Amino acid sequence: KNIVILISGRGSNMEAIVRALEAGQIAGARIAAVVANRADAGGLAFAQQHGIATAVLDHKAFASREAFDAALMALIDGHAPDLVVLAGFMRVLTAGFVTHYLGRLINIHPSLLPSFPGLHTHARALQAGVKLHGATVHFVTAELDCGPIIIQAAVPVHDEDDEASLSARVLAQEHRIYPQAISWFVAGRISLRDGRACVANAV
Numbered sequence: 001k002n003i004v005i006l007i008s009g010r011g012s013n014m015e016a017i018v019r020a021l022e023a024g025q026i027a028g029a030r031i032a033a034v035v036a037n038r039a040d041a042g043g044l045a046f047a048q049q050h051g052i053a054t055a056v057l058d059h060k061a062f063a064s065r066e067a068f069d070a071a072l073m074a075l076i077d078g079h080a081p082d083l084v085v086l087a088g089f090m091r092v093l094t095a096g097f098v099t100h101y102l103g104r105l106i107n108i109h110p111s112l113l114p115s116f117p118g119l120h121t122h123a124r125a126l127q128a129g130v131k132l133h134g135a136t137v138h139f140v141t142a143e144l145d146c147g148p149i150i151i152q153a154a155v156p157v158h159d160e161d162d163e164a165s166l167s168a169r170v171l172a173q174e175h176r177i178y179p180q181a182i183s184w185f186v187a188g189r190i191s192l193r194d195g196r197a198c199v200a201n202a203v
C-alpha cells in the first residue's frame with residue numbers, strides 16, 4: 001500500500017510512522033512521499049535521510065484555498081496513494097479535497113475528541129481542569145476534527161502540569177497510536193459502519 005504523509009513542521013509523528021515501518025510494524029506499506037506546505041518544515045530532512053521522496057507545495061503561492069488543494073491533490077495522486085496521512089498538517093482542507101480522499105484520509109489530533117477540537121488543545125485542557133487528556137486518530141470528514149474515531153490514547157493531567165509537560169505526555173502516545181492505526185488500515189481491518197470506524201480483530 002502506498003502512503004503519502006502531509007506535514008507542516010517538525011514531523012515527529014511522520015518520524016514515528018517511518019520508524020515503525022522500518023521496524024516491520026506496518027507490513028505491506030511504503031511511504032510514497034512526504035509533502036510539506038512549507039519549505040522550512042523540519043521533518044523534510046528526516047524523510048530525505050531515510051530515502052523518502054519529498055515535495056514542497058507552498059500554499060502562499062496560490063490565490064485561493066481551492067487552487068492550493070487542487071494542486072495538492074494532483075501532487076498526491078501522482079503517487080497513487082491508498083492512504084493519505086495528515087501529520088501536523090496545519091491547513092484546513094476544502095470539502096472537495098476531503099471528499100476526494102474520503103475513507104483514505106486520516107488525521108491525528110492532540111485531544112480526546114470530541115473534546116477540544118481546533119487549536120491550543122493542551123492549554124484548553126489545562127484551563128478546563130480535565131483530569132484525562134490525550135490524542136485521537138480519526139478519518140477526516142468535511143467538519144473539522146469530527147470524523148470517525150479510529151483509536152485514542154488517554155493520559156493523566158497532573159496538578160503541576162503546564163502546556164509543555166502535558167503536550168510531551170500526549171505526544172509520546174501520538175507516536176504509539178498513529179503507527180498502530182496505520183497498520184490496522186493497511187491490513188484492511190478498519191471499516192466504516194453508520195459513520196463509525198470499527199476495527200476488526202486480527203485473524
Ligand code: GRF
Binds near residue numbers: 007008010012014
Ligand atoms: C501533533 O501534536 C499533532 O497531534 C498535531 O500537530 C502536532 C504535530 O507534531 N496535529 P509533529 O509535526 O508530528 O511533530
